[in-house]
Amino acid sequence: xxxxxxxxxxxxxxxxxxxxxxxxxxxxxxxxxxxxxxxxxxxxxxxxxxxxxxxxxxxxxxxxxxxxxxxxxxxxxxxxxxxxxxxxxxxxxxxxxxxxxxxxxxxxxxxxxxxxxxxxxxxxxxxxxxxxxx
Numbered sequence: 001x002x003x004x005x006x007x008x009x010x011x012x013x014x015x016x017x018x019x020x021x022x023x024x025x026x027x028x029x030x031x032x033x034x035x036x037x038x039x040x041x042x043x044x045x046x047x048x049x050x051x052x053x054x055x056x057x058x059x060x061x062x063x064x065x066x067x068x069x070x071x072x073x074x075x076x077x078x079x080x081x082x083x084x085x086x087x088x089x090x091x092x093x094x095x096x097x098x099x100x101x102x103x104x105x106x107x108x109x110x111x112x113x114x115x116x117x118x119x120x121x122x123x124x125x126x127x128x129x130x131x132x133x134x
C-alpha cells in the first residue's frame with residue numbers, strides 16, 4: 001500500500017512541475033512576416049503571416065479587419081508551435097507610435113490569456129508584435 005501512495009504523490013508532483021515549466025511568458029515579442037494578402041477592399045482586409053524569432057518560424061497567424069465609422073476592428077488567431085493560440089477580437093487603439101489590440105483569450109499554453117498586443121511596423125511586410133499577457 002505504501003508503494004502505491006508514494007508513486008501517486010510522485011506522479012502528482014511531476015505533473016505539477018511539468019505544467020509550471022510550460023507556463024507561457026508574461027511578455028514576449030516576435031516578428032510577423034506577411035505570407036499572403038487575402039481579400040482587400042475599402043472596408044475590409046484579411047491576411048496571414050509567419051511568426052519569427054530571429055530566422056526561426058515559431059508559428060503563424062490569420063487576421064481579418066473591418067473599417068466602420070472610421071474605426072478599425074480586427075479578429076485574429078496567433079498559433080504557436082510550442083502549443084497554443086492567442087486570440088484578438090477588438091477595435092484598434094493607437095497609443096503613441098504603436099497600434100494596440102486587446103487579447104481576448106487563448107488555448108494551450110495561453111489558455112485564459114488576456115492583456116494587449118502592440119504592433120510596431122518594421123517594413124511594408126514585417127511588423128514587430130509584442131504580447132503583454134496577464
